[in-house]
Amino acid sequence: MSGRVITITSGKGGVGKTTTTANLAMSLASLEQRVVAIDADIGLRNLDLMMGLENRIVYDLVDVVEGRCKLKQAMVKHKDYPALALIPASQVRDKTAISPQDMITVANELKHAHDFVLIDSPAGIEWGFKNAVAPADEVLVVTNPEVSAVRDADRIIGLLEAEERPVPVRLIVNRIKLGMVRRGDMLSVEDVVSLLSIKLIGVVPDDEIIIKSSNEGVAATGRPKQAFEDIARRLMGEKVPFMNLDSNGGVLERFRKLFGGG
Amino acid sequence: MSNIVDRFFSRKDQRSAKTAMERLRFVLVTDRSQLSPEKLREMQAEIIEVIKKYCRIDESAVEMKLELRERENYLVADIPLAKSVEQPHEEPGRIAFSLQTSNSSSKLEEEEEDSE
Numbered sequence: 002m003s004g005r006v007i008t009i010t011s012g013k014g015g016v017g018k019t020t021t022t023a024n025l026a027m028s029l030a031s032l033e034q035r036v037v038a039i040d041a042d043i044g045l046r047n048l049d050l051m052m053g054l055e056n057r058i059v060y061d062l063v064d065v066v067e068g069r070c071k072l073k074q075a076m077v078k079h080k081d082y083p084a085l086a087l088i089p090a091s092q093v094r095d096k097t098a099i100s101p102q103d104m105i106t107v108a109n110e111l112k113h114a115h116d117f118v119l120i121d122s123p124a125g126i127e128w129g130f131k132n133a134v135a136p137a138d139e140v141l142v143v144t145n146p147e148v149s150a151v152r153d154a155d156r157i158i159g160l161l162e163a164e165e166r167p168v169p170v171r172l173i174v175n176r177i178k179l180g181m182v183r184r185g186d187m188l189s190v191e192d193v194v195s196l197l198s199i200k201l202i203g204v205v206p207d208d209e210i211i212i213k214s215s216n217e218g219v220a221a222t223g224r225p226k227q228a229f230e231d232i233a234r235r236l237m238g239e240k241v242p243f244m245n246l247d248s249n250g251g252v253l254e255r256f257r258k259l260f261g262g263g
Numbered sequence: 264m265s266n267i268v269d270r271f272f273s274r275k276d277q278r279s280a281k282t283a284m285e286r287l288r289f290v291l292v293t294d295r296s297q298l299s300p301e302k303l304r305e306m307q308a309e310i311i312e313v314i315k316k317y318c319r320i321d322e323s324a325v326e327m328k329l330e331l332r333e334r335e336n337y338l339v340a341d342i343p344l345a346k347s348v349e350q351p352h353e354e355p356g357r358i359a360f361s362l363q364t365s366n367s368s369s370k371l372e373e374e375e376e377d378s379e
Contacts, residue, residue, distance in 0.1 A: 147283075148283050148286060148287055151287055151291075152287065152290055152291065152294065155291050155294065155295070156294060158334075159294075159295060162334070181280075182280070185278045185279070185280050185281065186278075186279045186280055187280055188280050188283050188284065188287075189280070192280065192283075192284055196284070196287050196288065196291060196331075198333040198334040199334070
């Protein structure tokens with residue numbers, strides 16, 4: 002059976018694309034899926050760091066495309082999940098070293114032996130983005146509940162809809178801070194979904210755990226881990242209810258709840 | 264009770280999420296239609312000129328705006344006809360139409376007459 006190619010993109014930089022890709026890849030692998038993650042951010046390699054594989058890189062995506070190595074040789078096996086591999090981005094070349102057709106060729110070859118091929122797109126709407134979405138069967142757009150991130154997400158969704166071969170697009174709202182939403186100082190998930198009018202596949206709470214786990218190059222723990230695992234299961238076709246972000250509010254939240262607020 | 268607590272914990276003057284929503288609604292529809300507020304005003308003036316060839320309208324009350332409906336964008340216009348003095352038998356009415364801007368084949372759809 003052929004696997005699915007899923008591209009993770011956002012338009013705006015710094016919304017958590019790479020963190021999301023790394024954690025989804027690790028979540029899918031822990032659910033016994035065969036996964037390969039491709040870092041398509043040529044020149045700004047980072048997925049390797051998020052997955053804790055930076056010391057094991059020999060070849061990269063550009064080496065594959067330019068024929069200096071076999072695809073298999075560029076696949077860095079994950080230390081904790083044998084069914085997970087990374088194809089790193091080149092750190093020395095720029096994005097024009099690869100074409101959309103190259104990405105399609107690589108992804109098609111990987112599809113046969115994997116359940117999921119995840120592609121971490123670079124920020125922006127230019128060359129790198131076009132490369133990253135060219136082979137996609139599906140696209141996940143990551144955004145934050147913040148004006149510029151939502152605007153850029155809308156732009157990306159518009160571009161994807163205008164593609165010759167439109168693919169399903171689903172939304173991940175990352176870094177939601179429930180306390181701020183409650184105070185009316187942050188867009189809620191509902192707000193973002195109503196503005197962008199696309200299907201939601203996941204909500205990831207803002208959590209310091211993410212910084213800690215990325216420091217160590219390991220999978221997130223706690224509530225973010227749960228959120229990523231939920232998304233992974235939804236990708237696998239399971240019906241998973243959305244996490245109740247209300248359940249673990251701060252002291253203020255609990256106090257408010259005690260008095261019936263919200 | 265809930266209201267009192269809400270008031271206590273949130274500064275009413277600082278509903279920044281609401282402001283964000285309003286700003287985004289405006290900017291998304293402008294981005295999607297690639298119609299700046301200035302272009303919109305220009306177009307409104309031209310449309311009014313065309314309509315004036317055929318009927319008298321209350322220019323000061325003309326309202327034309329872009330609106331988000333799901334992933335479709337609409338140009339919505341509210342154009343009240345002037346109350347006619349010469350022809351008292353004519354009911355004052357209004358022209359209302361909306362123009363979809365999200366796809367290339369823009370369609371002009373007539374809406375039911377609004378009675379005031």
